[in-house]
Amino acid sequence: MELIFIRHGQGEHTLAIPNSLQVKNPSLTALGISQAKLLRKKFTLTDEDIIFISPLKRTLETALIWSSHVDCRKLVSPLVSPRIFPFRQNGKTLPCDKIINLETIKKDYPNLEFDKNVPPDLWSGSINTMPNSDFNNIAQQFVANLKLLKKDKIFIVSHDGTITAYRQLISGRSLSRRDFPDETGWFQISVD
Structure with a gap:
């Protein structure tokens, strides 16, 4: 199976920076919207595809713009929400990285599905400041659950730190912030 991690488009x-990091639930910029539209040329979706989406406005917007007019499955999951990378013991979640609560997503995005394999506390706590050992356990279970979907490929719209944390876990290679993808940059990773 191929996991294709895609970073969201440019966000407000x-x-x-650094003041704009205090913005709660930022949207995509005009450039971010254009970047999301360009994903249609990079990855042509079909009705058979599955996209897992981080529960933040900029990732939801990226995925919905990219997948417009395609009736593929779109699942929101805090298992791909923002993650501080590299992990810092006393790291704090910035306002721009706080996930949208489940009830708000259900109201604002009624056509999306929700990952049912998520511990309920992650909808309020997320993976952002979770210790590495806890993240690794949850991330390994997430990948195992993805394998059960029996798809050749699965798309994941997420964040630079989260993508890099999953890449490091799956590849076993030590990565750094220099390995972060650009806006709408992507990485394809094979998992057995």
Whole structure:
């Protein structure tokens, strides 16, 4: 199975760092919207595809723009929400990285599915500041559950730190922030 991790398009929180990191639930910028549309040329989706999406506005917007007019499965999961990378013991979740609560997503995005294999506390706590050992356990279970879907490929729209954390876990290679993907950058990883 191939996992194709895609970083969201440019978000408003990146326009005036560090102050813009305090923006809650930032949307895509005009450039981010264009980047999401360009994903249609990189990855042509079919109705048979599955996309897992981080529960933040910029990732939801990226996935929905990219997949518009395609009736593929779109599942929201905090298992691919923002992750501080590399992990810092006393790291704090910035306002721009706080996930949208489940009830709000259900109301605002009624056509999306929700990952049923998620511990309920992750909808309020997320994986952002979770210790590496806990993240690795949850991430390994997530990948095992993806294998049960019996698909040749699965798309995941997520964040730079999260993508790099999963890449490091799956590949067994030590990675750094230099390995972060650009906006709508992607990595394909094979899992057996």
